Amino acid sequence: MYFDAFDPLRGERLEILDKEGAVREELRPPVSDEEIKRLYVRLTVMRAADRTALHLQREGRMGTYAPVWGQEACQASAAVLREGDWLVPSYREMGAMMLRGVPLATIYRYWMGDEWGNALPEALHVLPVSIPVGSQPLHAVGIAWAQQLRKQKAAVLVYFGDGASSEGEVHEAMNFAGVFRLPVVFFCQNNHFAISVPRSRQSAARTIAQRALGYGFPGLQLYGNDLLAVWGAVNEALEEAREGKGPKLIEALTYRFGPHTTADDPTQYRSEEEVARNLPYDPLLRLRVYLKARGLWSEEEETEIVAAARAEVEQAVAEAESGIRADPSDLFDYTYETLTPCLARQKAEFLAAGRFGQGGSHG
Ligand SMILES: Cc1ncc(C[n+]2csc(CCOP(=O)(O)OP(=O)(O)O)c2C)c(N)n1
Incomplete structure (x- = not known):
């Protein structure tokens, strides 16, 4: 329903839960308040894990790391995947990988320089971190083709950024997926920057989502800090992919609050005012307002959720550091x-x- 209702060519964008906590009920996806609460708790762990990774890098206990901060609701898309589906990440998907069930200690180990952190539990169907920008959509399309040939009712969810969208491989991947009507969902997290290069230098097109039309499948632009919009659109796209209705492109507008990676100094290319202007659009804040209005969140409970998240993350750090097997x-x-x-x-x-x-x- 979302892909038919919003036209990316005209700059129409899906947003269901707004900053004040108001919900457009007619667009509400089939996700219960209990599930939203569960996701909020996991996103809090994600944020704690992300912040800890940054500290570990600064302390010399981790290598270069690409933070998720600000993009948590986008990464919650991984929670919509079913057993048998595939998740194909770039390097910024720690959160998505966690939600899919990859142990945090394993993810940390990778960023600590231990390749065993790329040995992921096979049953999860998660590909390893992909550093070459724009390369992984081709892998996703290969997997989707295999699923189609084997007549398996499973879909592939692949992540990439606005910068990656102007790489040749991403074009090839989308074109191939369109021609063969492959069960793949292209999820572009448009966080407005490819390191220091702004979105305006990636494409003259008004939206990234509208490019899908040129490949012969639907595209949708949505507000990526709105968990309900992400959940709804990804659910629809995955369902239709599993049913043999071909690929979809989702452009999720978001904002990276932190540096591109720990090796980056964002003050060189964007102002602190710009970041401050975006902070009120924090995806977790929005969820808190929503849950509070339904009696599912309080300050006291937040303290407990944050304490439990920190304990879980500390445990993962200890496990990662004691289990390094790299040579x-x-x-x-x-x-x-x-x-x-x-x-x-x-x-x-x-x-x-x-x-x-x-x-x-x-x-
Ligand atoms: C093929 C290739 N070119 C250049 C790089 C260096 N590089 C790493 S991340 C990045 C920017 C990617 O931006 P975007 O796709 O928007 O994703 P984001 O990092 O913002 O999530 C670049 C140029 C690389 N890793 N691979």
């Missing part, structure tokens, strides 16, 4: 199935130097 030679063992002669030489040299570089050159 630098993993780099050689797991990047290619068969080492090239040059890499084989480098590996031998590396091992001869005593693994941790006592005087050897590791090229």
Whole structure:
């Protein structure tokens, strides 16, 4: 219903729950208040996990990390997936991966430099973090094609950013998905920036969602800090994908409150006033207003939710740090199935130097 009702070419955008907590009941998706409350609690854990990752990086206990802060409602889309569906993340989907059931300690381990953090429980159908911008939609389309050929009623949800949307592979992925009517949902989190490059430099099109029309399938722009809009649209898109009705493109407008990654200094390209202007649109604030109006949230309970979230995150940090299994030679063992002669030489040299570089050159 959402994809038919809102025309991205005319700049129409789906928003169901507004900042003041008012709900457009006629658009309300089939998600119960209990489920919304459960998601709110998980999004609080997500936010605590995200903030902790930032601290760990600053303390030298984690490598470069890409924060989720501000994009939590977008990532709640992963909660709509069913068993058998697939989640294909970029590098900013810690929250989505957590909601799908990937243990936080495993995710942390990856960002701590341990490739074992990319060994995800197979039954979850989650692909590893993908760093090359725009590459993962092609993988998603490959999986969706396989699902279709095997006649499985399962869909694929793939995440990418506004910057990725102007990569060639994303075009190829969407075109292929359109031609073969594949069960895939393209979820573009438009957080307005690709590091320092603003959305206006990615495309002359009014919306990213409208590009779907050129590929022959529906596109929808929605407000990505509104959990109800995200839930409703993703649910509709996944359902229709499973029923063989082909792909959909969702452009979720959101805002990244933090840096692009821990290696970025956003004050170089956007003002603090701009960030301050966006903070009242925090997706968690909006949910709190909604839940409070229904007697499902109070300050006292918030204190408990936050304390429980912190404890869960601390436990995950301890588990991640005590379980690091990385060995630098993993780099050689797991990047290619068969080492090239040059890499084989480098590996031998590396091992001869005593693994941790006592005087050897590791090229
Ligand atoms: C192919 C490729 N080019 C460049 C980079 C460097 N890079 C990392 S993230 C990024 C910006 C991506 O922005 P966007 O797709 O909007 O996603 P966001 O990071 O905002 O979530 C760039 C250019 C990369 N990782 N891969």
